[in-house]
Amino acid sequence: MSFLAIDIGNTRLKWALYASPQPGAALLAHGAVFLENIDQLAEREWQALPAPHSILGCNVAGDAIRRRVEEQVDELWEIEPRWVVSSLQAGGITNGYDHPGRLGADRFVALIGARWHVLARGPARPALVVMVGTAVTVDALDQNGHFLGGLILPGHGIMLRALEGGTAGLRVPTGEVREFPTNTSDALTSGGTYAITGAIERMHRHLSQRCGPHCPHAPVTLMTGGAGWKVAPALDLPHELVESLIFDGILSLQSHRLAL
Ligand SMILES: Nc1ncnc2c1ncn2[C@@H]1O[C@H](COP(=O)(O)OP(=O)(O)O)[C@@H](O)[C@H]1O
Ligand SMILES: CC(C)(COP(=O)(O)O)[C@@H](O)C(=O)NCCC(=O)O
């Protein structure tokens, strides 16, 4: 009953083949390709994979990309991939967005993955769910699994490209994160990093204040996304890098679906 999970972001398509559609299932294979290379998935990354029994994906890169990925699946297997659509509730969370269907599917499954991690470890507690990708999202889940809301801000790459494009003097190599940057490269890298960590620290404060009085457990901060490792060292909060968070959410959703 192997299961293929697909996460399509605005920079890369990530995929993971599991032995079965349950959280904690054995990981058989996984990979990531930049979006410009998705038309080679069938003849490269997926070519030697055993046919999965089911496929569930989340996509925030638009319908054209989704159709191109479906063509790659069709080239290899007789399976219709299913795609996550954000909704009012699923996988143990409730969605407080004004229009629940408009929450990015990757954010939605990351929240479900975070809820699974929280409950797998012990008593229910709030969670701050940070995804550092093309964009950065900082989402707040209360101790009951209710999504309170979240921030969207530019990822490092977009910030730097915006600054390069909007100025004459900021085309410089990447620098280091410093408390008091003394050159352009360090100033840009530190500015971008602290914009991201500052937003995370601010949302952590909001969530702690919201849930503090009647929740014995402080929020847990779970970070994921391709650039998470770059930001984590500068974050002034206890946190955990969970590379598989989105896939954990997709697995949880698929297991609920099969349980219905
Ligand atoms: N191999 C890589 N090459 C370039 N950038 C990478 C790589 N791996 C991770 N990144 C970083 O992670 C970001 C993409 O992360 P990812 O989580 O895949 O984004 P998305 O989900 O938006 O597609 C890039 O903007 C870059 O900062
Ligand atoms: C915010 C995002 C662009 C993040 O995408 P990513 O950085 O993972 O490519 C994506 O979650 C999205 O398109 N959201 C829809 C709008 C919203 O969530 O409000």
Ligand SMILES: [K+]
């Ligand atoms: K993402």
